[in-house]
Amino acid sequence: MSEQHPTSKDLYQKDSLIxxxxxxxxxxxxxxxxxxxxxxxxxxxxxLQCPSVLQPTLEQKLAFLRLMPKLGIDxxxxxxxxxxxxxxxxxxxxxxxxxxxxxxxxxxxxxRTHEADINPILExxxxxxxxxxxxxxxxxxxxxxxxxxxxxxxxxxxIEKAILYARSHDLSVMFVTEDTxxxxxEHIVSHSGTSWxxxxxxxxxxRTCDSIRRTASRWxxxxxxxxxxxx
Numbered sequence: 001m002s003e004q005h006p007t008s009k010d011l012y013q014k015d016s017l018i019x020x021x022x023x024x025x026x027x028x029x030x031x032x033x034x035x036x037x038x039x040x041x042x043x044x045x046x047x048l049q050c051p052s053v054l055q056p057t058l059e060q061k062l063a064f065l066r067l068m069p070k071l072g073i074d075x076x077x078x079x080x081x082x083x084x085x086x087x088x089x090x091x092x093x094x095x096x097x098x099x100x101x102x103x104x105x106x107x108x109x110x111x112r113t114h115e116a117d118i119n120p121i122l123e124x125x126x127x128x129x130x131x132x133x134x135x136x137x138x139x140x141x142x143x144x145x146x147x148x149x150x151x152x153x154x155x156x157x158x159i160e161k162a163i164l165y166a167r168s169h170d171l172s173v174m175f176v177t178e179d180t181x182x183x184x185x186e187h188i189v190s191h192s193g194t195s196w197x198x199x200x201x202x203x204x205x206x207r208t209c210d211s212i213r214r215t216a217s218r219w220x221x222x223x224x225x226x227x228x229x230x231x
Contacts, residue, residue: 017143018182038074044094045077045110058090065094068105075106077135081120082111088120095128108133108174113162122169134166137176140183 044061056064068076078098079091095107109124111117113136125132138155145151159175166173177188 017146018141039072040108041068041073041076043076045079058093061090061094062097065097065105066101066103069103073105075108075133077110078107078132079109080111080117081109081124082117088124091120091124091132092127095124095130095132099128099130106133107131108135110135110137110176112136113138113158115162115165118162118166118169118171122166122171125171131172133172133174135174135176136162136166137178138162139179140177140188141179141181142184143182144179 043064048055065076065078078094079087081088081091091109097103098105098107107130109121109132111121111134118134118136121132121134138159139145139148139150140155145155163173163175177183180188
């Protein structure tokens with residue numbers, strides 16, 4: 001008799017707020033060897049969120065940006081444009097430098113799936129003259145939904161509205177599911193299905209934060225492998 005393993009429904013009933021991927025049986029994901037590996041650097045955004053991190057000056061950010069091509073980095077999150085006027089001004093300066101110095105780095109900016117975060121990215125793109133991709137994220141775990149009072153229907157409508165709004169203003173979009181390591185597989189499939197229903201016209205690619213990034217190449221770490229099983 002084959003060994004029985006808990007389904008996602010069983011695990012959700014056991015703990016409705018956190019989905020435990022570690023309870024699934026070990027397995028091996030098989031992928032074709034990637035022909036291209038692209039690196040997206042998050043230092044200038046996610047890397048600066050820790051309260052113990054010293055906020056770098058614009059000059060330091062520019063110096064770091066100029067090092068990226070030498071490190072083989074293809075794209076970079078150059079800041080959270082919607083955080084403050086200072087953050088927006090830094091994003092504009094970084095984007096202008098990429099354009100003026102012809103740096104081979106594709107810039108993107110993180111933002112919530114909300115017009116309040118999309119508009120500053122649009123402003124940065126207009127002021128700098130450099131195309132900037134909007135990395136739009138939304139919390140995908142049950143615990144986040146519980147805290148915010150969201151349900152899956154609300155999330156899907158929010159994703160659709162945000163992507164359509166960004167694209168209507170000529171912003172390229174990268175869709176990001178946040179807090180994915182605690183999310184239900186069924187919800188990740190629904191999120192991805194909604195965002196990818198607009199591809200290839202609307203989304204260049206999708207990313208599941210902390211686990212998998214879907215690009216032209218696919219490399220999956222052992223920790224992330226379990227998140228491929230349901231696909």
